[in-house]
Amino acid sequence: MNYKNILGFRIAQLRKENGWTQKQLADKLNVDNTTISSWELGKNDVPTAILVELAKLFDTTTDYLLGLSE
Structure with missing residues (x-):
């Protein structure tokens, strides 16, 4: 699965x-x-600024959202 998916x-x-x-x-x-x-x-693609905002809204990390951590 690629990062977009x-x-x-x-x-x-x-x-x-x-x-x-x-x-x-x-x-x-x-x-x-x-x-x-x-x-x-x-x-x-999700813009970087939005990716950071998503992480804040979901109380998680950008690494988790991108599949770099669990």
């Missing part, structure tokens, strides 16, 4: 664990919900 899987997993819809997460990040969908499907 791992990242997308982990974003979706953590979003669901927090009980958020794609729209709710999108609102927290000031992006469109289609952007969240494209990240979760591994279609587009």
Whole structure:
């Protein structure tokens, strides 16, 4: 599995664990919900600044999101 797929899987997993819809997460990040969908499907790269914000929102590390740690 490549990093885009791992990242997308982990974003979706953590979003669901927090009980958020794609729209709710999108609102927290000031992006469109289609952007969240494209990240979760591994279609587009997540900008570095957003990756850091995701780690903060999910109370995890960027390494975990990228699949570099468990």
